[in-house]
Amino acid sequence: MNRLRNTRRSLFLVPALALLTAFVIYPVVNTVYLSFVSSEGAFNFPGNYINVLSSRDIVDLRGFTRGFPFGALIHNLIWIGIHLPLTTFLGLFLAVVLRNVKGSTFIKSTIFLGMVIPMIVGGVLLRFMFDKDAGILNAFLGAVGLTTKSWTAYPDTALLALIFGSVWLWTGFSMVLYSAGLGTIPKEVYEAARVDGATPWRMFFKITIPLLRPITIVVITMTVLWELKIFDIVYVATAGGPGRASNVLALQMYQYAFRSRIFGFNEAAVVSTLLMLITLGVAVPMIVSIVRKERR
């Protein structure tokens, strides 16, 4: 009787697990396998990895003496280095400041709009903003006497333009998460601290920041994952150019698989596998904290 019930209950999981196995887990395993073999199917480790890494598409050390391109992986890291601190701090700052502003719901929705629109649209908007003639940025720069140009069209500025533009798209995410987090901190905590004579700054650093720690872990993890997976924006705004100066890992993988004359699926699988290893590495702290929360 009990065994029958357990069998019937495990059926609840069958459709989901079957779909996951066939269309997610099998492909993941197969991608790793593809990265280990040649296009004829012969075992070829670490041949593919050496081919890809020596192609200078992923890491190009010449960039450090000559400027862009630095290679797709370094471009992703630059993206993280600039975009992560900017969006995280700006989001926290906005969440704190807007608490006491009338009409903050509207302001927040406006800032969050960048998260709601498809990223392919986001990429077009960035290109539009930075355009020499059509873009508002150059109108401002021109008005104060600075150089105007299509910032996405030159190797030395293309990647940076996309990175700073994507701050505009993504800041809403950390702002909304921090806003929700601030709402969960009980007012009594602050009142008690105020009675003890704590200054607003001290309360912010000693109460708010520590209590927001779980949110910060989520914000940082999700933001880094987004920065690593970035594809649509670059595809539509610069196609990784000019001269690969704004290429990123996800786009490099697509180009190897479907656009390259020299490389094919196996080299693309190498890029995918590297990308997955990095994303998994980044996600481990969040996964551990979720699992630990379960155990309690």
Add this chain to the structure above:
Amino acid sequence: MSRKTVYTIFIHILGWSIALIWIIPFFGVLMTALRPLPEIIHGWWRFESFTPSFANFIEAWNHPTAALGVGMRNSLAIAIPATLSPILVASIAAYALARFRFRMRNLLFVAIVALMTLPQQMIALPIFRLMSDLRLLDTYLGLIIVHTAWGIPWILFFLRNFFATLPVEIEEAARVDGASDLRIFFRIVLPMSIPALVSAAVLQFMWVWSDFFLALILMYTPSQLLATQRIPLLRGQFHVDWGVLSAGTILVMAVPVLVFAFLQRYYIKGMVGWSTK
């Protein structure tokens, strides 16, 4: 004026200026889309003359090589089933994961969380071959299946966390009355979970609608291309036609923006998760 008043005025000016800066690009594409080319050639922010028309929207909608009207219909035909089917499949599994005890439950949970972080590039190549073998390449059904499978981990995770917050007493009472697990799930648990199901549906719909990468790999017949795939095609080969392109981006983003406007509460709840409340 007290310090507090000065501060209040300051943060209001600051907050609203930031909102203004944030909205300028959206206002820019709207102005560009609404006005004829001669008026915007020196910048959409010049208003010496202002003759709004829907010509650019109509052109984007009926574009000769990338008609957005067809693209948006295709996107809907994918997004609606690719929203409903993963929710059905994942909600049943999420209930089992939240309530039933079985071996490897914790391992399964960790695996689900890990799958949520995967990049789509990791499944792209085998999916392309698999769909080709199954003769599902370049079909709506193929893309719907992939989106369904891809959506399962996060929906499962999200709904499991929600189901875990529901009081177990009602289900136990029903079980004492002789109701089966399946009946309890459909008649008691699902009706209590409608807000969570709406949250999951809103987010999944928006992601499928916004998806570009999977569509790019799996759909290639021109008449079948989805709305997001048509945006790069609207750009024009040699010079960018900003009027038509702007109108196109507005049409494609209008759907998620409207969903967000009307179901914002559910969207934010889904985004933040039910764990932080």
